[in-house]
Amino acid sequence: MAEVPSIFRKEEVQRLLRALRDGKIEVLEPKFDGEHSISYPAAADVTGASAEELESILNELSSLGVLSSSVVDNVAICLTCGSFRLMIQARCLTCGSPNLLRGVMIEHLACGHLDLEENFKKGERLICPRCGKTLKTIGVDYRRPGVLYRCLSCGGVSPNPRKRYTCTSGHSFDEGDLVIREVKSYKLNPAKRALIEEETVEFKPALEKFSDIWRFEVPALIKGQSGVEHEFPFALWPNEEASGGKPDVVAELSTHEKEVNLTQVLAFQAKAADVEASRKIFMAMPKLDAKGRLLSSNYGMHVVEAKTARELHEKVANVLQQIASKGKRRP
Numbered sequence: 001m002a003e004v005p006s007i008f009r010k011e012e013v014q015r016l017l018r019a020l021r022d023g024k025i026e027v028l029e030p031k032f033d034g035e036h037s038i039s040y041p042a043a044a045d046v047t048g049a050s051a052e053e054l055e056s057i058l059n060e061l062s063s064l065g066v067l068s069s070s071v072v073d074n075v076a077i078c079l080t081c082g083s084f085r086l087m088i089q090a091r092c093l094t095c096g097s098p099n100l101l102r103g104v105m106i107e108h109l110a111c112g113h114l115d116l117e118e119n120f121k122k123g124e125r126l127i128c129p130r131c132g133k134t135l136k137t138i139g140v141d142y143r144r145p146g147v148l149y150r151c152l153s154c155g156g157v158s159p160n161p162r163k164r165y166t167c168t169s170g171h172s173f174d175e176g177d178l179v180i181r182e183v184k185s186y187k188l189n190p191a192k193r194a195l196i197e198e199e200t201v202e203f204k205p206a207l208e209k210f211s212d213i214w215r216f217e218v219p220a221l222i223k224g225q226s227g228v229e230h231e232f233p234f235a236l237w238p239n240e241e242a243s244g245g246k247p248d249v250v251a252e253l254s255t256h257e258k259e260v261n262l263t264q265v266l267a268f269q270a271k272a273a274d275v276e277a278s279r280k281i282f283m284a285m286p287k288l289d290a291k292g293r294l295l296s297s298n299y300g301m302h303v304v305e306a307k308t309a310r311e312l313h314e315k316v317a318n319v320l321q322q323i324a325s326k327g328k329r330r331p
């Protein structure tokens with residue numbers, strides 16, 4: 001069997017891939033969040049993962065070709081800390097002074113004087129403050145070069161001052177040191193659909209084989225004695241029993257990059273006891289660690305370990321077959 005990248009065993013990745021597979025999410029659209037992170041609200045909703053975790057998941061999934069990405073935007077970020085909350089400060093191009101005046105300028109072509117429009121205005125007329133002549137025809141004896149910056153320290157005038165950027169952590173740098181970060185959207189790569197189907201767990205087909213014995217819910221939300229509602233990947237009730245009764249079988253699926261540990265077994269035991277389930281199937285991908293296995297056996301759980309969804313489906317069907325045939329032997 002080909003080596004399965006461990007990322008597929010992450011619970012968050014499973015949730016995300018299932019949502020994409022089922023069309024619940026078409027495109028993962030980015031949103032600017034806080035100071036440094038680009039979030040993907042749709043993905044965050046289904047996975048519960050943080051923006052940082054999602055960023056690494058999306059990067060890895062797109063490098064595996066499972067997701068295809070397209071650049072939808074780019075933002076200037078601080079070269080030191082990556083923040084995109086930047087303050088822009090205008091400085092004189094010539095002397096670096098921040099003492100700049102911005103305004104609509106007029107240039108008196110006859111004498112070359114360039115100044116703010118308000119300095120030319122004398123009532124209805126425009127009079128040059130340097131040579132004292134009246135400005136007559138635009139384009140002939142004067143022109144309007146537009147909005148300019150005049151330095152009050154050195155008198156220099158320019159259309160674009162030097163820009164100094166400062167992030168919220170106080171890192172300061174010039175325009176030339178700006179780093180541009182690409183902002184991407186992601187969607188499922190249709191060419192990888194088969195792989196995704198294989199790596200995303202689907203219980204229905206396995207459970208349907210036992211529909212003459214049990215009715216099932218996938219996923220199952222069951223209210224326990226405590227009043228708390230618990231979610232299970234699936235649960236089975238005897239067919240003859242009216243709805244609302246205690247489940248015959250509840251299952252839990254835990255995935256981990258290496259080994260699922262006993263805390264997951266404990267949590268499942270508590271949930272299963274609260275809903276008063278008769279039988280418990282604990283599914284671990286890829287496997288359960290030794291302590292977890294011992295504990296699950298003490299709790300009388302059926303343990304299913306699988307590396308892929310397909311393997312899991314087969315093993316779950318086998319366990320249900322065992323439970324069904326034991327059930328038949330009971331008086």
Ligand SMILES: [Zn+2]
Pocket residue numbers: 078079080081082083167168169170171
């Ligand atoms: Zn910074």
Ligand SMILES: [Zn+2]
Pocket residue numbers: 108110111112113128129130131132133
């Ligand atoms: Zn003049």
Ligand SMILES: [Zn+2]
Pocket residue numbers: 092093094095096097151152153154155156
């Ligand atoms: Zn200056």
